[in-house]
Amino acid sequence: MSRLLTVEGLTTEFKTERGIVRAVNNISYTVDSGEIVGVVGESGCGKSVSQMSIMGLIPSPPGKVVAGTAIFGNTDLLKLKKESKEMCEIRGNRISMIFQEPMTSLNPALTVNKQMSEMLLEHKSISKKEARERVIDMLRQVGIPDPESRADDYPHQMSGGMRQRVMVGMAMICDPALIIADEATTALDATIQAQLLEMMNNLVREHHTAMVMVTHNLGIVARYADRINVMYAGSIIESGTVKEIWANPLHPYTESLIHCVPQLGQKVEAIPGMPPSLINRPPTCPFLPRCKYRQKCCFEDPVQELTLVEGTHSTMCALRSGGAKNEQ
């Protein structure tokens, strides 16, 4: 497997009236070709913002990527401007994105065929007729019945699940190396969600496409992803393979998160407290106020970076990384 994307020290800030919000704080991760990487965390922890930063889609102003590199192939994505030609050639063609809101993410004034073939016409040198054929083929692959006539439908003539299938097809149509699925199935009901995830999983495995799966649902990630990055308050606080994290969660936040996955016959354990404000954050561990294992050393000697514990498993927790592990 070859390295596809290397993100180092990505930091994104938003200017607000109350101060500067650091939505993404110095995160580093990698994506290899063909693998599925899960990014989990609760609302507002910077999952989406980190992915949008890489795509150059942060609304600016007020948002701004203030530090970091994201090497994709030979280019640093963070150095490219939103409107630049190089960025436009990568977007949709090499890296594509599936968004959270199927109801509003498609243009209501254009037919499905127009919206999908537009990408082919932009990035590949093919005729309109060929593009239409490719679109119909793609619609069939994502499970739209009767794709020949459905291609000329407007988004409002489709259900939410079908629209999201169209979004998936749109992301796949240029055969990109990487797909970023930002809460792709969150807005759908459980049955449709399961169908869609299964389909997406099959498609990316078949086409050997890498996928970053952003979600707040640890269950989904555990089922489909190869590796997981757990985010909290703008930082990646734990990273490893699914097996490593599920069997032995190192960070107290990950541990609580796993307890939050509902299981039959058991009470769901909520995490007490609220995530911290991202304005003027203290240098200590962001989970500190809610952590039930906190000790004196957490306040005195905070860890700022992921520390490798074993295998590919790393964490930001001072207690569980290195020598401090046995002291708990």
Add this chain to the structure above:
Amino acid sequence: MGSYLIRRLLQAILVILVVSFLVFVLMRMLPGDPIEMLISSSMLTDYTPEMMDALRHEKGLDQPIGVQYLRWLGQMGRGDFGTSIMQNYNIRNEIKDRVVVTMMIGFAAWLIGLIVGVLLGIICAIRRGKLIDNIVSVLANIGLTAPSFWIAILLVYLFVMKLHVLPLYGYTLPWVDFGKSLKQSIMPILVTALGPIATTTRQTRSSVLEVLNEDYVRTAWSKGLNEKKVVMKHVLKNALMPIVTLQGTMLRMIIGGSVVVETIFVIPGMGSMLTKSMLSHDYPVVQAVTVIMTAVVVLSNLLVDILYAWIDPRIQYS
């Protein structure tokens, strides 16, 4: 769609009928009398009351108002607009000549307003908060609030009195003498277009700004389209609805403005015909002109409604 169209056309006819009746009655309620105006303007002093009554009878003005209205309506139904009380010309022929003049100026002004307004609006929206946005916004506010007669006077002062490059008044049809026609139309078209440019700019700016925040615009960016394609293909069509709605109003503004502009620049169009006939209580002329202007406005609004369905496929008529 067919039954919808028929229903809307019937509604349009009803509106025109109501307007024509109101104008008919209101004109006769105004103080002043066309027969007296006619006599005073013809400078005949030896008119006896009997002769005045005879004249009144000849013009049909001695009948009860209801009878007068129905008789006039029947005439209109046959396409006969009647004759002017004051100058005895055939109104239909006169309007035929004048409508062309007003349309030439009005249409040019509307087209300029639409093109310039939409372009400026888009530029302002995508360069929001930048220098160009601020400059255009201030100019648009001036264009919106400055009265057209005042702008006209300033233009006359600059181009006619100081620079001597444009003629002061008059109108020639472009196919008669194109150069002359162009020179004579520049100021009237500019003055008429000012309001539409300003209003369309502001409307375009705000609706484009609104659409720019939509999720599907983010999707368009994520597809790798460049800024031009994102704006032209994905933003504009969705932002078009309020702009098209505005064009119905715009036409009304232009027709209303023609009354002022044609009077200032002495242009033989519908607007100046309306002012002249109003001042001289020339009932049949006022009635004919208002009915035609109403028809234009009502039908243009109908056209706008039909255009909606083309812009937004979610709209269906039944």
